[in-house]
Amino acid sequence: MSSHLRAGFSAARNTAHTIASQSRSRACLQPRVSGPTTFKRNATSTTPHSLIFDPGEMEASRCTAEGTRKLKEGDVRTANSLYKRSAEIKRNANSLFNLGITHYQLKEFDEAIDVWKESVALQPQSADVHANLASAYITSPLPRADLALHHLHIASSLSPEDPEITFNLATILEATGRLEQALEQYKRSREFGAERAVMHIQDVTARLRAKEMQEANMYNNL
Numbered sequence: 001m002s003s004h005l006r007a008g009f010s011a012a013r014n015t016a017h018t019i020a021s022q023s024r025s026r027a028c029l030q031p032r033v034s035g036p037t038t039f040k041r042n043a044t045s046t047t048p049h050s051l052i053f054d055p056g057e058m059e060a061s062r063c064t065a066e067g068t069r070k071l072k073e074g075d076v077r078t079a080n081s082l083y084k085r086s087a088e089i090k091r092n093a094n095s096l097f098n099l100g101i102t103h104y105q106l107k108e109f110d111e112a113i114d115v116w117k118e119s120v121a122l123q124p125q126s127a128d129v130h131a132n133l134a135s136a137y138i139t140s141p142l143p144r145a146d147l148a149l150h151h152l153h154i155a156s157s158l159s160p161e162d163p164e165i166t167f168n169l170a171t172i173l174e175a176t177g178r179l180e181q182a183l184e185q186y187k188r189s190r191e192f193g194a195e196r197a198v199m200h201i202q203d204v205t206a207r208l209r210a211k212e213m214q215e216a217n218m219y220n221n222l
Helices: 002-008 055-072 076-089 093-105 109-122 127-139 145-158 163-175 179-191 197-220
Strands: none
Touching (some): 055 076, 055 093, 093 109, 093 127, 127 145, 127 163, 163 179, 163 197, 179 197
């Protein structure tokens, strides 16, 4: 199952969150997390107020900004250390989100899952954290399609017109044999702008027709 999923599945979202911002971040490895690769918004650096009154927050913000810079340069290990330091100082949903990004890119999937679970507990309405948890669960050496589906269903409910989330949901539904549901989600993904869904729509449609013909033949042979 896992090899089928990885052929099309977009992995974790990859743009670092700042301490101040709740803005969505993504990447595509396909990753969706801090900094490099192909996912929309770039990280910024600091919180607008109060830093001059709080040296701890100032240091956490500095680590976040430096970690994001290192991540964009491809130095994931250093970025991991900096994000870890930021989370130690200011343990919030964003700092944990960023830390999970680096664990994911280092293929430390258990660590990524742990910090993203903590992040989503603090910010349960974040579609990106749920989407990233799904990516980690399905990309880990022992894939958990059930947990990936759980988090993708939540992510889809929070961001119903996100083409990548919808596509990933369709991919896992297809891989687990739920072809009718997969087809529906592929069509939604295409509607929202995922061009690569077209090929999958054709493939799943053909598989469903073949299944119907097989069932009809079995019925006629009774």
